[in-house]
Amino acid sequence: MTEPRTIKWRQLAAELRAKIQDGTHPPGSTLPQLKAYAAELGLHHETVRAAYKELEREGLVRTIQRRGSVVLEPPVRRRITRGVTITRDPSRGYVFPAASRPDEPWQVHGRPFREAVPALAQVSDEFELDPGAKVLRRRRVTSPAGEPPFQLVDTWLSPEAVKSAPKVADASPGPGGYLDRLEEAGHGPIAWEETSRVRMPDREEAKLLGIAQSIPVLESMIVGTSALTEKPIEVTIRVIPGDRVELTGKLQRGESAQWPVDPVEPPKSG
Structure with a gap:
């Protein structure tokens, strides 16, 4: 029962993500108002909300009171x-x-x-x-x-x-x-x-x-x-x-991990 809705919100999130990345929704802009956008797309508003939440988890948008979902500047790692x-x-x-x-x-x-x-x-x-x-x-x-x-x-x-x-x-x-x-x-x-x-x-x-x-x-x-x-x-x-x-950080070899490896002598027979 939930799979079609799950697919829809993921598809919507992917479409909005692409629009953010190509500049259709530039930094500082606001995504469409949730309920009006849901009506325009013919989707349940919870489906749109789930897509917006996914973008928020990814750090692409931030929900600001009285403004909605605002597109953020791409983070500099x-x-x-x-x-x-x-x-x-x-x-x-x-x-x-x-x-x-x-x-x-x-x-x-x-x-x-x-x-x-x-x-x-x-x-x-x-x-x-x-x-x-x-x-x-x-x-x-x-x-x-x-x-x-x-x-x-x-x-x-x-x-x-x-x-x-x-x-x-x-x-x-x-x-x-x-x-x-x-x-x-x-x-x-x-x-x-x-x-x-x-x-x-x-x-x-x-x-x-x-x-x-x-x-x-x-x-x-x-x-x-x-x-x-x-x-x-x-x-x-x-x-x-x-x-x-x-x-x-650079990893260093300890004394036991030096190369070449010392050959292991076979045990001596009786």
Whole structure:
């Protein structure tokens, strides 16, 4: 009973996908109003809705209240080489492995802000705080110049960090940013550990990144540990839409996998 409808929504999704790709429905345009389009095609409105949802899952459109299904700019997939080396730029301070190329200009979307808000569970756990405790969060949405939002970056600073280095709470902490202020306050050299995972975004994250909530994201959490207290002092969580990034890294042979392979000597007979 459901197969004919299933075929129809898949066919409709394929037709709309082709129209998006050939520019019939350019980025920023809106797909036809759902019920009117269904009537025009002689289809049930749930069939059209299923086709639109499929395009949303693929990251081709995004449903916006009072506008409908808006066609998105084609995502630019960027490759991240998962290195472990942190470098330093005299003008910017520490530089962590990222998807940017040397000297590539990046832009900020919207206005970065900082505010004490209830910490995420993993953040309060790292800082050994009670669940829901307020922690200073610095938030910004950035991308390479001219591209749609690429990443949402939240930096959480422990109460100890703010107390010992008050400038980390300023809009402009100064040369080298908040990390230099922390190390100058006695927490250097900070040691970092990174953990990555794939998950689904919450509503606010999807809105800030301009994606549907059905698009998985790559989350990278970097925990900075103070050399003074030997406890986490800052946590940075970077969220990147899954359709805009791929991870790469070179594989190396261990000693047991060297070539040519050492011949195996046959067992000696009695």
